[in-house]
Amino acid sequence: MQTRGSGTTRHRSARPVQLLSALCLAAALALTGCTGAADGGSSSSDAKAGAPGANEAGAGAADSDASGGKKEQAAAPKLTAHIIHTASLTVQVKDVPKSLDEARTVVENAGGMVGNETTDRDSEGRERSRVVLRVPSDKYEEVLMELEGSGKLIDRRAKAEDVTEQVVDVESRIKSQRASVVRIRELMDQATKLSDVVTLEGELSTRQADLESLLAQQTSLKDRTSLATITLSLSETPVKKVAKDDDPGFADALGGGWDAFVTMFRWIALALGAVLPFLVGAALLLFLWVRFLRGRTPARPVAAAPSGAGTGSLPVAPPIRGEGDDKD
DSSP states (O other): OHHHHHHHHHHHHHHHHHHHHHHHHHHHHHHHHHHHHHHHHHHHHHHHHHHHHHHHHHHHHHHHHHHHHHHHHHHSOOOOOOEEEEEEEEEEESOHHHHHHHHHHHHHHTTOEEEEEEEEEOTTSOEEEEEEEEEEGGGHHHHHHHHHTTSEEEEEEEEEEEOHHHHHHHHHHHHHHHHHHHHHHHHHHHOOSHHHHHHHHHHHHHHHHHHHHHHHHHHHHHHHHHEEEEEEEEEEOOOOOOOOOOSOOHHHHHHHHHHHHHHHHHHHHHHHHHHHHHHHHHHHHHHHIIIIIHHHSOOOOOOOOOOOSTTOOOOOOOOOOOHHHHHO
16 A cells, blocks of 8 residues: 555656646747747848848949939030031112111121121112121021111022031140140250250240141131121112113214214324324424435536547437528
8 A cells, every 4th residue: 555655646746747847848839939930020021121221222223323324424525516607698778878887786786896898889879888797606697687687688698617526626636736845845854965955946846836826726716606707788779760762863873973973083183193293203304304414415427428439439319400401
């Protein structure tokens, strides 16, 4: 009995220990599962949180690339168009001086200036004027329209020449030439031999001359592109004349004949006037020759008749006798 009692007691005391161990194990498993779940949730949440961060980083990189491209495009220099505008207008007006004053006013109000001006009259007495006008390029079209409306437009010629490439080329060459001049001067400062100095001075003068030529081209291009040139020709409107009868009459024929006679007489008088000095000179010389030279010329001696027959001369004819001599 005692042995059973002791075995029962041991069995009873072992069950609580097993239960306690089982509870501890279950609690440990439960804690482990909660921890794993928490860790998994945190890792998933971290992964989810990291994904938007990565997206934001990628979007930021894309935005930075786009902004960088835009900045590069904005930083790239844009070529400004350089165009030379020239035009010529021929306009008929009623009053040339008045229209010319109006043209001057239009150009001055646009910020331009008046260049060469020429005024004359034609064979019929009508006044004509030709003036060269320089106006800013942005006011070119406006001024051209106002000048066309000042009268009756006879002729209009306009030309636009793009010289952008030429302007850019000249500017680039000027920069290179200036740098070249600076290098030559530096070499001159470092030169020690007289021959080197002389050579460098010749090269410097040549490059400076090229630089001045390029600067003159740049100034000319700037002047022609900034100011447009308009050549304006003004002429008075011709007055209509009454048509006349073209058939000639007796009076017209008489007048034409008289004009021809007067013209012929005038030419004859001109010819005589041109010849008269020569005639007077010839007459004077003839008078002097007759008056002086001929009087001083000695007379030629008359040859004597031969006296004898033996001289071989011709016989002398006997005198012719008349009827009265025979009778005697």
